[in-house]
Amino acid sequence: MEAAEIFNLLKSVFNEGIMELKTDVPVAPFIIVSADKINAVSLFLRDEDTLQFDSLSCLSGVDYDKDNLASVYHLYSFVHNHKITIKVIVPKDNPLVQSVYDVWATAEWHEREAFDMMGLKYENHPDPRRILCPDDWEGHPLRKDYKVQEFYKGMKVPY
Amino acid sequence: MAELKTDEMVINMGPQHPSTHGVLRLELLLDGEIVENVKPHIGYLHRCFEKHCEAMTYPQVIPYTDRLDYVNAMSNELGYAIAIEKLLGIEVPERVEYIRVIMAELQRIASHLVAIGTYGNDTGAFTPFLYCFIDREKVLELFEMTCGARMLYNYIWVGGLSHDIPDGFVKKTKEFIKYFRPKIKQLNDLLTFNKIFIERTINIGILPADVAINAGASGPTLRGSGVKFDLRKNDPYSVYHKFDFDIPIGKGELGTVGDCWDRYMVRVREMEESLKIVEQAIDNIPEGDVTSAIPKRIKPVAGEIYSRTEVPKGELGYYIISDGSLNPYRVKVRSPSFVHLSLMNQISRGYMLADVVLVLGSFDVVLGEIDR
Amino acid sequence: MENYFVTIFGNNLLAFILIPTAILIYVAVFALYAVLAERKVSAFMQDRIGPNRTGKWGLLQTIMDVVKLMQKEFVAPEFADKGLYNMAPFVVFVATFMGYAVLPFSQIFIGADLNLGLFYFFAITSLGVMGLLMAGWSSHNKYSLYGAMRSVAQIVSYEIPTALSALVVVMIAGTLSMQEIVTSQQGGIQNWYILGGPGGISKLIIIPFMAIAALILFISTLAETNRTPFDIPEADSELVAGVHLEYSGMKFAMFFMAEYAQMFAVSAIVATLFFGGWQSPFGDMIPFLNAPVVQVIWFLIKGLFFVFVQIWLRWTLPRVRVDQLMTMCWKYFIPISLVNIFIIGLYLVL
Numbered sequence: 018m019e020a021a022e023i024f025n026l027l028k029s030v031f032n033e034g035i036m037e038l039k040t041d042v043p044v045a046p047f048i049i050v051s052a053d054k055i056n057a058v059s060l061f062l063r064d065e066d067t068l069q070f071d072s073l074s075c076l077s078g079v080d081y082d083k084d085n086l087a088s089v090y091h092l093y094s095f096v097h098n099h100k101i102t103i104k105v106i107v108p109k110d111n112p113l114v115q116s117v118y119d120v121w122a123t124a125e126w127h128e129r130e131a132f133d134m135m136g137l138k139y140e141n142h143p144d145p146r147r148i149l150c151p152d153d154w155e156g157h158p159l160r161k162d163y164k165v166q167e168f169y170k171g172m173k174v175p176y
Numbered sequence: 177m178a179e180l181k182t183d184e185m186v187i188n189m190g191p192q193h194p195s196t197h198g199v200l201r202l203e204l205l206l207d208g209e210i211v212e213n214v215k216p217h218i219g220y221l222h223r224c225f226e227k228h229c230e231a232m233t234y235p236q237v238i239p240y241t242d243r244l245d246y247v248n249a250m251s252n253e254l255g256y257a258i259a260i261e262k263l264l265g266i267e268v269p270e271r272v273e274y275i276r277v278i279m280a281e282l283q284r285i286a287s288h289l290v291a292i293g294t295y296g297n298d299t300g301a302f303t304p305f306l307y308c309f310i311d312r313e314k315v316l317e318l319f320e321m322t323c324g325a326r327m328l329y330n331y332i333w334v335g336g337l338s339h340d341i342p343d344g345f346v347k348k349t350k351e352f353i354k355y356f357r358p359k360i361k362q363l364n365d366l367l368t369f370n371k372i373f374i375e376r377t378i379n380i381g382i383l384p385a386d387v388a389i390n391a392g393a394s395g396p397t398l399r400g401s402g403v404k405f406d407l408r409k410n411d412p413y414s415v416y417h418k419f420d421f422d423i424p425i426g427k428g429e430l431g432t433v434g435d436c437w438d439r440y441m442v443r444v445r446e447m448e449e450s451l452k453i454v455e456q457a458i459d460n461i462p463e464g465d466v467t468s469a470i471p472k473r474i475k476p477v478a479g480e481i482y483s484r485t486e487v488p489k490g491e492l493g494y495y496i497i498s499d500g501s502l503n504p505y506r507v508k509v510r511s512p513s514f515v516h517l518s519l520m521n522q523i524s525r526g527y528m529l530a531d532v533v534l535v536l537g538s539f540d541v542v543l544g545e546i547d548r
Numbered sequence: 549m550e551n552y553f554v555t556i557f558g559n560n561l562l563a564f565i566l567i568p569t570a571i572l573i574y575v576a577v578f579a580l581y582a583v584l585a586e587r588k589v590s591a592f593m594q595d596r597i598g599p600n601r602t603g604k605w606g607l608l609q610t611i612m613d614v615v616k617l618m619q620k621e622f623v624a625p626e627f628a629d630k631g632l633y634n635m636a637p638f639v640v641f642v643a644t645f646m647g648y649a650v651l652p653f654s655q656i657f658i659g660a661d662l663n664l665g666l667f668y669f670f671a672i673t674s675l676g677v678m679g680l681l682m683a684g685w686s687s688h689n690k691y692s693l694y695g696a697m698r699s700v701a702q703i704v705s706y707e708i709p710t711a712l713s714a715l716v717v718v719m720i721a722g723t724l725s726m727q728e729i730v731t732s733q734q735g736g737i738q739n740w741y742i743l744g745g746p747g748g749i750s751k752l753i754i755i756p757f758m759a760i761a762a763l764i765l766f767i768s769t770l771a772e773t774n775r776t777p778f779d780i781p782e783a784d785s786e787l788v789a790g791v792h793l794e795y796s797g798m799k800f801a802m803f804f805m806a807e808y809a810q811m812f813a814v815s816a817i818v819a820t821l822f823f824g825g826w827q828s829p830f831g832d833m834i835p836f837l838n839a840p841v842v843q844v845i846w847f848l849i850k851g852l853f854f855v856f857v858q859i860w861l862r863w864t865l866p867r868v869r870v871d872q873l874m875t876m877c878w879k880y881f882i883p884i885s886l887v888n889i890f891i892i893g894l895y896l897v898l
Contacts, residue, residue, distance in 0.1 A: 042478075042479050042480070043263065043265075043476075043477055043478075043479030043480075043481075044262055044263060044479060044480070044481045045480075045481065045482070071389050071390065072389050072390070072392055073392055074392070074482070074484065074491065074493055074510065075482060075493045075495055075508070075510035077495050077506075077508040077510075078508075079497065079506050079508075080506070089495065091482045091493070091495065091510075095389060095403070095405060098410065098411075102482065121390055121391075121392065122387070122390050122391040122392070122518075122522075123390070123391045123392030123515050123518065125518060126514065126515070126517075126518040130514075134226070147219075148218060148219060149218065149219040149222045149547060149548075150219060150222065151219070158224065158227055159226060159227055159506075185690060187690050187691070187694075189786075193788065194784055194785055194788060195785040195786060209694075209870055209871075296866065297785065298785045299785070299866035299867060300776060300777070300779070300783065300784075300785060300865075300866045300867025301864070301865060301866040301867075302590075302594075302863065303590075303593055303594050303863050303864060306594040306595065306596070307594070307595070310595060366864075367866070370865070370866060372777055372865055372866045372867070372868055373866045375868070375869075375872055376866060376867075376868070376869055376872075528869060528870065528871065529694070529786055530780070530783065530785075530786050530867075530869050530870065531869070532786070533785050533786045
């Protein structure tokens with residue numbers, strides 16, 4: 018199924034949760050979904066017969082623009098052999114996104130990484146710890162406005 | 177006499193441990209020999225790859241991709257180059273594509289040899305490990321004569337290659353193909369169909385197909401569960417559509433579909449398929465210039481791409497966002513090992529301590545691409 | 549045979565000191581060169597060269613290793629139970645070494661020809677388990693503890709098939725004395741117990757059963773020495789090094805030496821029980837080959853052959869899992885051994 022059809026289908030079911038379809042961007046179009054609907058939308062994407070997005074290829078945290086962060090979902094369907102990109106855009110001062118770990122198991126670690134690197138907070142995440150950085154690290158390194166901490170456990174960090 | 181109190185024991189396997197394939201720590205909860213829970217802790221090898229990329233120009237990233245999965249540098253470069261080429265919308269010459277495929281398939285053989293050898297070592301058989309390394313050496317010699325490096329090549333560039341293949345490469349590659357076919361049989365006799373090895377690896381770490389897909393498994397891990405899916409066939413890139421090869425899948429010949437032996441066997445069979453591809457490609461390399469399509473300045477328009485390729489470990493995805501400048505705005509690597517390691521707890525619970533090592537080994541994780 | 553030495557050395561005390569010393573020197577030299585042999589054999593099997601820098605063909609390599617180990621500092625874990633921790637390697641080694649007392653190197657050279665020699669050997673060598681348990685417990689390391697638990701379970705289990713298969717020979721020979729078992733295989737290769745022992749044409753019936761007994765004995769002793777494919781107590785891919793984990797320097801070397809000493813001891817037992825011990829395979833046809841000094845050579849050849857087989861197996865086979873190991877012992881070896889004993893018993897009665 019093409020992105021436009023998927024968008025229309027989602028729009029007809031969720032209406033307000035689905036915000037926008039961007040097709041004029043290189044290389045692939047994407048759909049923007051609101052943060053408090055992403056779990057329901059994901060479940061629909063996975064279980065609807067004509068969609069069947071049974072695998073989450075990749076989940077990335079992105080420093081979207083000056084005020085926003087994004088959580089990007091690349092979905093793929095083994096059954097229908099089609100792809101779609103979903104984005105959830107949240108403000109930096111309240112980066113709250115619903116977790117989709119119960120829809121795709123692989124999301125659990127990817128969400129932990131997005132939290133660690135970008136500071137996206139996933140609601141209902143079963144294990145919301147940092148994954149790559151130490152548990153007591155400060156800040157989220159992949160944000161554009163990240164300032165590295167001066168000392169970590171008495172060790173000077175920037176060398 | 178009062179009943180003795182029993183309690184589970186927590187064991188830290190790693191970060192320094194012979195079988196964790198790098199600096200990985202597994203926190204095991206054990207009831208005697210039985211594993212109740214596995215909690216992987218990663219990040220010991222975190223090198224800020226993604227942050228680094230944002231400060232690099234597009235071609236400068238390539239040497240860093242080598243270091244993601246360091247036993248598989250060619251395929252990492254290939255994935256990155258393909259992603260950027262799609263973003264730029266450029267075509268590369270046929271000759272480049274052929275050489276890329278040959279390199280990627282040779283690299284697959286080398287990577288699988290490491291996987292198989294270390295897996296033998298995990299079961300306690302040390303000799304197959306060295307046999308595999310002798311054969312891997314032959315592949316590395318081919319790479320060395322091509323680009324001078326043995327592990328981290330910086331060979332596949334955006335739009336082309338750093339050098340053309342040297343004289344004698346074709347002849348040497350053919351010699352290798354002839355030499356390597358019987359070696360696979362030798363390996364099978366020594367390790368694959370060894371009774372003890374079979375007993376150790378069947379019916380443990382069973383990964384059913386639906387769980388595998390839901391958890392994002394890919395590559396030999398997914399195919400070991402019986403799913404006939406290979407990006408080279410199902411979502412073709414480069415010139416793979418021109419070659420004839422099979423996709424080996426786990427059939428549960430000796431145990432259950434999706435057990436460790438199946439995943440192991442998929443790798444062994446994939447080496448034969450890779451040989452087939454190299455055999456078909458090596459004779460038909462078209463003439464041409466391998467550096468002609470390399471752009472002088474790589475400056476894609478603002479946009480983004482998620483591009484995925486089939487590396488020996490599974491699906492390697494690059495999510496690259498460009499803001500129209502010379503540096504990438506964001507590079508996210510979706511590494512197969514990262515996803516597979518997250519499966520550890522689910523499929524090694526209830527087995528024995530010795531099996532945890534084998535389940536981990538059957539995923540063939542490389543910490544370089546997990547921690548990035 | 550003690551008397552023999554007492555006559556040679558003229559003094560009881562001197563004899564009692566010199567005999568063990570001779571064996572100790574043998575064990576030390578054997579351990580040194582068995583390690584070298586292990587490395588050379590594995591190198592040969594794996595297309596490598598192996599140690600070749602220290603001395604001609606690396607002959608001094610292991611000696612230098614020991615020199616290095618002797619210079620090393622003893623590092624004990626902070627919370628180790630010091631008494632047990634320090635004692636354990638010596639318990640392991642002494643237990644193994646005491647087993648050598650009853651090994652018949654030749655007609656005259658045997659530490660003590662006890663009338664319960666075989667029984668003594670099995671009893672005293674299994675004391676080594678105590679040492680392993682002490683080491684694992686006192687190291688204050690979870691990996692060591694797991695190694696110790698596994699090795700105790702393994703060694704205690706495999707005592708049973710070992711003893712049962714040895715019993716087959718004891719039944720036919722009618723004695724537990726090592727020397728008498730060897731003597732009863734006199735007269736050449738056809739009288740070895742692997743070929744049914746001395747006897748008429750009817751012994752052909754029991755040859756397969758003797759072969760099975762010999763095989764079970766060899767495999768079980770392999771398990772008792774913790775060698776691959778049964779090296780799960782020290783399984784380096786999961787337990788790193790098991791009980792040895794926290795030991796360094798000469799204490800580690802003691803464990804190592806005990807392991808190699810044990811390798812030869814069990815090989816010698818297999819050779820003694822089933823392959824004629826120090827008997828020449830040609831019997832009395834060539835009397836020169838049955839001289840006491842040559843007997844030692846026969847004994848060593850047979851023993852070292854089985855040591856070689858152990859090394860060979862180690863570098864070929866993967867390791868079994870702990871439950872498979874137990875299954876093999878309790879479900880297969882013990883019932884088969886019991887049936888074996890029953891059949892041999894029937895044969896002897898009829």
